Amino acid sequence: MQIDYFYPEYEVVRNKEKCTRCGLCVSQCSNHVHSYSEEHRRMITDDAKCVNCHRCVCVCPVGALKITGSNHQFKHNANWSRRTIMEIYSQAETGGVLLSSMGNPKDMPVYWDKILINASQVTNPSIDPLREPMETKVFLGSKPASIERDENGRIRNNLPPHIALDVPILFSAMSYGSISLNAHASLVHAAVDLGTCYNSGEGGLHDDFYRYSANTIIQVASGRFGVHKEYLEAGAAIEIKMGQGAKPGIGGHLPGNKIVGEISKTRMIPEGSDAISPAPHHDIYSIEDLRQLVYSLKEATGYKKPIIVKVAAVHNIASIASGIARSGADIIALDGFRGGTGAAPTRIRDNVGIPIELALASVDERLRQEGIRGNVSLIAGGSIRNSADVVKALALGADAVYIATGALVALGCHLCRGCHSGTCNWGIATQDPALVSRLDPEEGRRRLVNLVSAWTHEIKEMMGGMGINSIEALTGNRLMLRGVGLNAKELEVLGIMHAGE
Amino acid sequence: MNKEGQIRIPSGCAISGIFSRSGSRFDGERIIKSISTMHDRSNGLGGGFAGYGIYPDYKDYYAFHIFYDSTAAKEECEKLLDRRFDIINLSKIPTRKTNRITDEPLIWRYFVTPLPTKLSESQLDEDEFTTRCVIHINTKVPGAYVFSSGKNMGVFKAVGFPEDVGYFYRLEDYEGHCWTAHGRYPTNTPGWWGGAHPFALRDFSIVHNGEISSYDTNRRYIEMFGYRCTLLTDTEVITYIVDFLLRKRGLTLEETAQVIAAPFWSTIEKKPPEEQEILTYLRNTFSSLLITGPFSVLLGFSGGIMALNDRLKLRSMVIGEKDDMVYLASEECAIRVIAPELDRFWSPKGGEPAIFTLNGGENHAD
Numbered sequence: 001m002q003i004d005y006f007y008p009e010y011e012v013v014r015n016k017e018k019c020t021r022c023g024l025c026v027s028q029c030s031n032h033v034h035s036y037s038e039e040h041r042r043m044i045t046d047d048a049k050c051v052n053c054h055r056c057v058c059v060c061p062v063g064a065l066k067i068t069g070s071n072h073q074f075k076h077n078a079n080w081s082r083r084t085i086m087e088i089y090s091q092a093e094t095g096g097v098l099l100s101s102m103g104n105p106k107d108m109p110v111y112w113d114k115i116l117i118n119a120s121q122v123t124n125p126s127i128d129p130l131r132e133p134m135e136t137k138v139f140l141g142s143k144p145a146s147i148e149r150d151e152n153g154r155i156r157n158n159l160p161p162h163i164a165l166d167v168p169i170l171f172s173a174m175s176y177g178s179i180s181l182n183a184h185a186s187l188v189h190a191a192v193d194l195g196t197c198y199n200s201g202e203g204g205l206h207d208d209f210y211r212y213s214a215n216t217i218i219q220v221a222s223g224r225f226g227v228h229k230e231y232l233e234a235g236a237a238i239e240i241k242m243g244q245g246a247k248p249g250i251g252g253h254l255p256g257n258k259i260v261g262e263i264s265k266t267r268m269i270p271e272g273s274d275a276i277s278p279a280p281h282h283d284i285y286s287i288e289d290l291r292q293l294v295y296s297l298k299e300a301t302g303y304k305k306p307i308i309v310k311v312a313a314v315h316n317i318a319s320i321a322s323g324i325a326r327s328g329a330d331i332i333a334l335d336g337f338r339g340g341t342g343a344a345p346t347r348i349r350d351n352v353g354i355p356i357e358l359a360l361a362s363v364d365e366r367l368r369q370e371g372i373r374g375n376v377s378l379i380a381g382g383s384i385r386n387s388a389d390v391v392k393a394l395a396l397g398a399d400a401v402y403i404a405t406g407a408l409v410a411l412g413c414h415l416c417r418g419c420h421s422g423t424c425n426w427g428i429a430t431q432d433p434a435l436v437s438r439l440d441p442e443e444g445r446r447r448l449v450n451l452v453s454a455w456t457h458e459i460k461e462m463m464g465g466m467g468i469n470s471i472e473a474l475t476g477n478r479l480m481l482r483g484v485g486l487n488a489k490e491l492e493v494l495g496i497m498h499a500g501e
Numbered sequence: 502m503n504k505e506g507q508i509r510i511p512s513g514c515a516i517s518g519i520f521s522r523s524g525s526r527f528d529g530e531r532i533i534k535s536i537s538t539m540h541d542r543s544n545g546l547g548g549g550f551a552g553y554g555i556y557p558d559y560k561d562y563y564a565f566h567i568f569y570d571s572t573a574a575k576e577e578c579e580k581l582l583d584r585r586f587d588i589i590n591l592s593k594i595p596t597r598k599t600n601r602i603t604d605e606p607l608i609w610r611y612f613v614t615p616l617p618t619k620l621s622e623s624q625l626d627e628d629e630f631t632t633r634c635v636i637h638i639n640t641k642v643p644g645a646y647v648f649s650s651g652k653n654m655g656v657f658k659a660v661g662f663p664e665d666v667g668y669f670y671r672l673e674d675y676e677g678h679c680w681t682a683h684g685r686y687p688t689n690t691p692g693w694w695g696g697a698h699p700f701a702l703r704d705f706s707i708v709h710n711g712e713i714s715s716y717d718t719n720r721r722y723i724e725m726f727g728y729r730c731t732l733l734t735d736t737e738v739i740t741y742i743v744d745f746l747l748r749k750r751g752l753t754l755e756e757t758a759q760v761i762a763a764p765f766w767s768t769i770e771k772k773p774p775e776e777q778e779i780l781t782y783l784r785n786t787f788s789s790l791l792i793t794g795p796f797s798v799l800l801g802f803s804g805g806i807m808a809l810n811d812r813l814k815l816r817s818m819v820i821g822e823k824d825d826m827v828y829l830a831s832e833e834c835a836i837r838v839i840a841p842e843l844d845r846f847w848s849p850k851g852g853e854p855a856i857f858t859l860n861g862g863e864n865h866a867d
Contacts, residue, residue: 124712124794125815132813133765139785147750155756155779159786371725466714467795469813470763472788473715480717 004089007072008047012056018064019043025056025065030423030435053416055425087346098346101419101429103246103338103383103405106350110338111357111490112389116499118480119465127469129460135470136456138168138400140237140377141306142330160330161306163217163236166195167456168394168471171448172335172381172402173219173241173310175201177254177263177275178342178419179408180436183428184209186411186444191215193449199402202226202241202252202277204266210234217308220297222251223277225267229300237305237331238297242281242290243312245339245382248353251277253343258422258431291327298328306330313337313359313382314352318366325367325375333402334359336382340405342429343420356382357396361494364397364476373476387458396494397476410451411444508733514698514710515542515663515684516818518799518829519839520806524859525825526554529672529680535828535835536682537664542710542831543684547697548666549658551706551801552677556653562589562612563631563703566649566656567638568694569607574644581642585634586613594657594670601665606694610655628703628748633727635702640729646695651704652803658683658697666697678859679806681799683708700736702744704803709736710831711796711816722789735796742790743800752783754807758854760787762812799829805858814851821846827857 012033021043025034031049034056036042050067057065074082087098120126127134141162148156171187184198184206191198192215199217200209204226209216218235220227232238243249254275264271284290294307309324310333311317317334324332336356341349360380367373380393381402393401409415412426419429427439459471468474482499483491491498517535521527532550556564565582569575582588589612596608615630623630635647649656654677657670663684683698699706713719713735720730720738726749728741739761746757760783769780784791795815800807808829810818821828821836821843828836828843836843849855 120714120794124714127813133767135766137766139788143786143788147752149751155782157778157782159782162785368721368725373722373725467712468714468793470791470793472784473718473791473793475718476721476789477715477718478721480714 004086004093006086006089008050008070010050010052010067011047011070012045012050013066013068014043014045015064018062020062020064022061024059024061028055028059028425030425030430030432051416051418051421052414053418053425054414099343099420100346100349100417101341101343102415102417103340104350105417108338109355110383111355111486111494112385112392114484114486115357115392115494115496116482116484117388117391117395117462117466118482120467124467126467127464129457129464132464132469134460134464136167136459138165138471139163140165140331140379140399142376143374145374161237161304162330163197163306165197165400167452168398168400168459169194169390169452169455170196170217170379170400170402171198171407172339172404173199173201173217173239174342174404174408175203175219175225175252175254176206176266177201177203177258177431178252179429180424180427180431180439181206181208181262182436182439182441182444183408183411185441186439186448187407188212188215189441189445190448190452193445194452196452197236199239200235203254203263203275204268205231205234206262206266219310221277222279222281223275225269225275225277228268232297232300235305237308238301239308239310239333240281240290240293240297240329241310242284243310243314243335244341245312245335245337245353245356246341247344247348248312248314248337250279250345250348253277255343255420255422260431263431287323287327290324290329294328308333308379310335313354313356315354317354317359318362321363322366322370322372325370325372329376331377331379332363333379333381334363335402336360336380339382340408341419356380356393358490358493360393360398361396365495368476387455388462390455391459391462391474392481394471394474395477395480396496397478399475406451407448410447411439514686514708515539515831515835516682516708516710516797516799516829517831517835518681518708518801518806518808518827519679520827520829520857521678521825522827522857522859523825524554524678526676526678528674528676529667531839532680532682533664533667533672535830535839536667536684537662538835538838539684539830539832540662540664542686543662544686545662546660546687547658547683547685548661548663549656549683549697549699549708550663550667550670550672551649551654551656551681551699551701551708552672552675553654553679553704553801553803554677555655555675556612559590559612560653562614563650563652564655565611565613565635565647566594567609567611568646568648569609570644572607574642575607575609578638578642578645581634581638582611582613585619585630586611586615588613595674596669597671599665599669602659602661602669605659605669632703632744636727636729640731648695649701649706651701651706654701654704654706654801654803656699656701656706658699659694660697679801681706681708681801681806696732696734698734698736699801700732700734700740702740704801705740705744705747706801707736707740707743707798708801709739709796709798710818711735711798711811712794713739713792713796713811714794715792718789719792739792739796739798742792746787746790747802754805754856755854756783758807758809758852759783760790761792762809762852762854763791764852765812797831805856807857808849808855810849810851810853812852817848819846819848820855829855
């Protein structure tokens with residue numbers, strides 16, 4: 001008898017009439033769910049091992065497989081859910097911290113879905129993006145506070161360093177190690193094609209990617225993995241990772257089983273050792289220390305690159321952002337609590353931080369109240385799921401958005417939330433060469449370019465509907481938004497009116 | 502019903518302007534005739550005029566035109582003025598009764614100059630001191646509204662059709678070298694006098710036809726610099742943007758136009774590298790001051806007038822020239838009615854400013 005035995009959460013359902021016993025599901029499942037019994041001459045499935053990643057379903061040439069939730073259940077209890085009880089069994093058995101991957105799956109408010117976008121009618125013409133120019137180019141960086149002129153009266157170009165993007169969408173940080181080389185290759189090539197940037201994440205930069213510096217943001221995190229002078233110079237911008245929406249208050253965690261070969265070399269740490277970034281940067285215990293790191297990085301790179309400070313959305317995010325905007329940083333990246341991760345303690349992922357919509361709105365408003373919004377550009381991330389989310393984020397005050405989970409889904413991720421296991425069947429969150437080879441970087445590039453291009457078309461349609469033909473006239477344009485089903489306090493924080501007002 | 506400032510009210514409009522490059526002065530009858538030709542572009546809920554060069558005897562003093570809802574508001578406002586300014590002259594603005602203009606507030610005019618002690622104490626220049634005072638009155642003194650505050654210029658506006666507003670204010674008694682006019686077609690207003698146009702801040706006055714889609718982006722940016730958009734109208738925010746770019750940032754009129762009606766990136770790419778750099782610089786630095794959506798604007802200022810359309814020219818605007826006179830209007834008829842024979846007549850392109858200044862000024866419209 002086992003106290004914590006529980007009938008599996010998922011059932012693999014095989015249509016025996018369709019199945020040809022070709023064995024593809026057996027070879028494709030890294031979790032060993034499928035096997036073929038010579039003795040009984042039949043396919044066997046071990047449902048308990050299934051993570052519901054749909055790999056076998058997608059590869060089955062005859063469509064014989066599907067995964068369903070099992071209907072085995074505890075006695076109904078609104079307070080003690082299945083998940084809650086199972087977590088207790090697990091912790092009672094192991095004494096360990098619960099680990100999870102990807103974004104917070106709990107039923108928390110998604111404000112994007114309670115915000116609606118405006119369109120022109122009668123008094124103001126909508127603009128047709130098929131017939132008129134519709135501009136999506138954005139610059140990220142600090143704006144000069146005054147105009148300087150040379151002796152001939154010509155304006156002197158005193159702009160601090162910027163990154164210029166053709167679309168207001170960047171790929172967010174995912175380290176080499178947490179995701180595969182092929183996933184990185186897909187992202188960087190897509191960024192080149194799209195005229196935007198991808199982000200190295202905190203694991204250093206693989207040798208193959210140094211040549212794409214114009215489309216690369218390199219990250220410096222508390223572990224300082226893979227950081228050296230050439231690395232700092234290899235990006236269009238440098239991002240200091242102070243926090244991550246999925247796990248505010250703690251550092252990154254890459255299990256030793258993913259630290260192999262090239263990853264060990266790139267991170268500059270021994271093979272098999274866990275890569276655990278400290279919770280704080282040990283040279284940043286206060287805002288003035290951040291300023292010193294910002295300027296250290298600027299000194300190291302000759303003041304040629306904008307510095308991004310990425311922070312997790314927490315309760316006092318507006319004050320934090322205000323401090324950062326006065327620290328010499330050029331860009332602030334805000335990461336909301338629904339943002340993804342390759343591994344995080346479950347309790348932290350699900351309970352720490354605040355939604356990006358509220359964080360973004362309060363930061364943008366605070367910076368304006370203090371007259372320092374021009375000091376920095378804002379990038380919002382932490383679950384931007386589609387083009388409407390992008391439009392709403394920009395109208396709330398972002399200059400651009402970060403996407404990561406959406407990009408991985410485009411590469412084949414089915415959100416099984418098992419990244420920390422290292423056995424990703426889609427070749428994304430794994431370092432097993434056989435699994436990695438399943439992700440074709442050229443196909444990945446094509447799909448990412450398609451995704452962002454499609455979103456850009458949709459963004460242009462929505463902009464045109466509002467009568468806006470350049471993306472900068474959308475940033476902070478909250479009058480274009482209305483809330484539905486939100487209370488007065490939520491509307492006040494978001495700085496928008498209710499629908500019908 | 503909410504008035505301007507409590508709710509954003511879109512309007513369609515008619516605009517017209519007359520400018521003498523030689524500085525010769527003429528009374529307000531011609532501008533009334535011009536704007537009244539476009540009667541159908543207004544709906545009787547707002548009309549107004551701005552005249553430049555109309556107060557030569559007081560040309561060194563700020564001329565405040567103020568609406569008061571009550572004598573109490575007047576007393577409070579005058580106390581405030583007294584503390585900060587030397588009041589050289591004050592009087593009711595002369596008006597003429599007409600049954601087409603009703604419910605008028607108290608309308609007063611003051612010629613003032615900042616008290617030297619207050620000015621030096623403030624560490625501001627005269628213009629900024631005066632601007633802040635105007636914004637202070639308009640946001641903090643209930644029932645008082647300064648609707649004109651420039652030197653040697655004045656705004657006259659009311660709820661009504663523009664031709665009736667001109668009659669009401671006896672504009673035939675004023676002579677100026679530049680006049681602009683506005684007929685308003687708001688889609689939603691209780692008819693508040695302060696909400697009529699032109700909108701003016703010191704010597705900048707704006708008449709505008711359009712509905713800008715970038716409104717909140719522009720408003721939230723400009724409010725970082727001490728401006729308060731109390732009326733929530735396009736005209737107000739455009740005036741503040743112009744004041745900010747010209748006065749606080751020291752841009753030229755052309756550069757200002759390149760910010761608010763910036764050329765498309767595809768246009769910028771075709772320019773020579775030096776010009777590209779400046780245009781890119783301006784678009785990047787002042788990205789939040791790009792104005793999108795339809796507009797045609799006449800900006801009056803001391804010594805000149807600028808006409809500007811949105812980048813796509815989504816609102817009509819034409820210009821005619823005859824000798825030293827320049828005529829600018831929403832429709833050709835409003836020009837031909839006062840100047841049938843023209844030396845030149847054209848429609849400026851979207852985003853390309855037409856600038857006319859006194860004493861043989863420039864013209865960038867070609």
